[in-house]
Amino acid sequence: MSIQPAGQPDSETNAFTSSQRIEQMPTTDQEQSVTVNNSEGLHARPADQFVRLAMQFDSEITVCKHGVDAVDGKSILSILTLCATRGTELVIRAQGDDAEDAVCQLSKLVELGFDE
Amino acid sequence: MQILEGIAVSPGVAIGEVVVIDNEGFRIPARFVTQDAVAGEILRLDQAIASVSVEIAKNRDKISDRLGEHYGAIFAAHLQMLQDPTLHSAVEAMIREKNHSAEYAVSKTLRGYAKVFQDLDDQYLSERAHDIFDLEKSLLGKLLRRRRESLNNLSTPLIVLAHNLTPSETAKLDPRFVLGFATEIGGPGSHTAIVAKGLEIPAVVGMGQFLTDISGGDVVIVDGDHGQVILNPDEPTLARYRTEVEHHRSQAAEWSVLRDLPAMTTDGTEIQLGANIEFPHEVATCLERGADLIGLYRTEFLYLGTDDEPTEEDHYVAYTHVIKTMNPRPVVIRTLDLGADKMGQLPLHEEESNPFLGVRSIRLSLRNLDLFRIQLRAALRASALGKVRIMFPMITTLDELRQAKMLLIDTMEDLNEDQIEFDENVEVGMMVEVPAAVMMLDKLLREVDFISIGTNDLIQYCLAVDRSNSALANLYRASDPAVLRLIQTTLNLANAAKVPVNLCGDMSTTPRYIPLLLGLGLRSMSLPPSAIPEIKQVCRSFNIKQCGEIAKRAMLLDSAREVDTFLTQEIRQVMPDLAP
Secondary structure, eight states, X not given: OXXXXXXXXXXXXXXXXXXXXXXXXXXXXXXXXXXXXXXXXXXHHHHHHHHHHHTTSSSEEEEEETXXXXXXXXXXXXXXXXXXXXXXXXEEEEESTTHHHHHHHHHHHHHTTTTO | OEEEEOEEEEOSEEEEEEEEEOTTSOEEOOSBOOGGGHHHHHHHHHHHHHHHXXXXXXXXXXXXXHHOHHHHHHHHHHHHHHTOXXXXXXXXXXXXXXXXXXXXXXXXXXXXXXXXXXXXXXXXXXXXXXXHHHHHHHHXXXXXXXXXXXXXXXXXXXXEEESOOOHHHHHHOOXXXXXXXXXXXXXXXXXXXHHHHHHTOOEEEOOOSXXXXXXXXXXXXXETTTTEEEESOOHHHHHHHHHHHHHHHHHHHHHHHXXXXXXXXXXXXXXXXXXXXXXXXXXXXXHHTTOXXXXXXXXXXXXXXXXXXXXXXXXXXXXXXXXXXXXXXXXXXXXXXXXXGGOSSSOOSSOXXXXXXXXXXXXXXXXXXXXXXXXXXXXXXXXXXXXXXXXXXXXXXXXXXXXXXXXXXXXXXXXXXXXXXXXXXXEEEEEEOSHHHHHTHHHHHTTOSEEEEEHHHHHHHHHTOOTTOGGGTXXXXXXXHHHHHXXXXXXXXXXXXXXXXXXXXXXXXXXXXXXXXXXXXXXXXEEOGGGHHHHHHHHTTOOHHHHHHHHHHHTTOSSHHHHHHXXXXXXXXHOTTSOO
């Protein structure tokens, strides 16, 4: 008995990776550059803290590494894919009514090396 | 279109959409759902996420209490991943825009993330891929469990494709909704095959690996006559098979005319045709198909599909129904014929490396006398209601037969003491299915009222072939000259001793073997009720002299292949319309 391979193109895989990146932000209400300071980098636990804080704000929040990969700041999976190790420079942007507060608090969290 | 070959175990043709059950018995999710089902899929997704979230939160709290916040935070991160809005919208988009099932969308999306992590140039992060797989497993577990439950109450007719179906799973299939099935493993003599035949569901087993490329909802044809499964058939093939389904239907109508005619050869020799059944409800079909008796009432299903030992009353109720419905026609009750490995009720003493050569059947009964006594008592009580015969399976030695009969006499005495009615003259017989029993048959025949040749096991034990091993299906053949010699010896000895001899087993369902068996002196067969009309037609088409000549020539041949070729030629000459 033999089976022909189905030969289904894996188009979904690519579709999803591109959709998770937010290509452009029209206007930036607030933004700030920060350096990742903690020893582990933006790994699971720090990323969790970051996302939990970000979610307390109504503003849309993005995080950008090397000025290219802007990802949703409220998505832990997207943050993790940034692969932000110690010393990585990140730009945190927020757009919305509480943008200023959001950028300020999130930057502080990163720069203070989370709770380590 | 793809045509896959397997082993035909239950005749008929089925055309329909498929459901797939994988290794663990889970249903492999359909890749696509209908537009109407999209909202439901998203609801299922949300429910699954919610219920996995609760579990993770519980773990987080437990670990935090035991090991501290720092460890609990690992689960907090998992929870965060599970509730990730980007993830959710990606999965939802796949369901909404591409009509994917929730399972498929979850799996595809999470695996996409896992791949991204694995490719990251960071040891720690690439290991996060395991977390993702973990989440996938939990979510699929939830999603599939709901599906799996729904498999037991199907509401539209479908074809079931599975790695394996256990006999009890097969038994639970509802013939109204299961049009046919095909499995990756299994052989022609497996219990699953027997059950499929009993339920009259077209089935093909021993396909080898074929499930990976099939999605739920694909259209397939299960051809139980030729042992083929056709995936995504093209229009001409579909049309051809639809004609065949029609043909089966009209043939069934034709055969119903045969019901009231005797299974008599053209020279006037009467052949007794009994029915094999597993479930009491099959008796109705037996009468419909014109069975002269229940030649084999398998009682295993009282023990399968339940964790509790069946009570005397369970046995009695089942037997009563069969006996009363068949009365005055006889019912042959065969005592438990199972391996301990198939029963939930008995503790396994040790792992058996060769269950077919292990503690099974009469050996099991004689080692669990309490269990055995319950069955014998119920069978004896039922004998007061009609014509009951009791048959012991897998007798290998005279001692086994004597022990079993002794216990039966003990049980009779108990019933007498309790003043419970039973038939004092109940006939007692044995299966001849171990070559040793054939060798000792002259002695065994003196101690029984009847015998029944069980070809399924006789072939297996004669040829040393595990009947459920699909790799050896080619060796497992009723037409092997060695098997035929055992049958010939048995018939000669039994006929000379004037002990009634019956043959049950799949051999008697194959038309080409019928003239041979009649020629060897067989006058009584027991078969699945569905096969009775066709076999009756065969009996009515030959005369005994002709059969004798066919048998004489067949017994001179060297191999199963030669025998099969010869017998096929012979039957085609007489019955050219018969399916091969």
